[in-house]
Amino acid sequence: MKKSSLKIGLPITIFKEGKSYVAYSPALDLSTSASTYEKAQSRFLDATKLFIEELIEAGTLEQVLTGLGWQKVKTNWQPPVVVSSYTQPINLLYA
Numbered sequence: 359m360k361k362s363s364l365k366i367g368l369p370i371t372i373f374k375e376g377k378s379y380v381a382y383s384p385a386l387d388l389s390t391s392a393s394t395y396e397k398a399q400s401r402f403l404d405a406t407k408l409f410i411e412e413l414i415e416a417g418t419l420e421q422v423l424t425g426l427g428w429q430k431v432k433t434n435w436q437p438p439v440v441v442s443s444y445t446q447p448i449n450l451l452y453a
Contacts, residue, residue, distance in 0.1 A: 364410065369440045372398055385437035386426060 372381045372395060381402035382389035390405045392398040413419040420430070427438040 364435065366435055366437065368406065368437060370399075370402060371443070384440075385428070 368383055369385055370381055370383045372379055374380075375391070378391045378393060379395045379398035380389055380391045381398040383402070383406070386406065386409065388402075388405060388409055390398065390401040392401050410419070413422050423430075423435055429436050
């Protein structure tokens with residue numbers, strides 16, 4: 359069986375939630391968490407590989423990536439481009 363490779367540049371955000379670190383990619387709508395930054399990175403890489411492998415096995419890689427806004431350029435997949443990431447202060451009045 360012929361093996362193929364897939365190289366992608368995946369935007370990942372890691373933030374702290376309580377005592378946990380959460381790794382998240384909006385490009386795959388995939389996240390994981392761990393007790394340390396490094397473990398969150400490692401778990402996210404493992405989860406991403408498993409997610410992609412399962413899509414390939416199911417024959418749905420192109421359908422799922424396209425549905426998430428990815429574009430295929432020649433033989434490479436490109437995720438949606440992050441245009442901005444910032445913290446927006448919002449004042450809410452409530453009773």
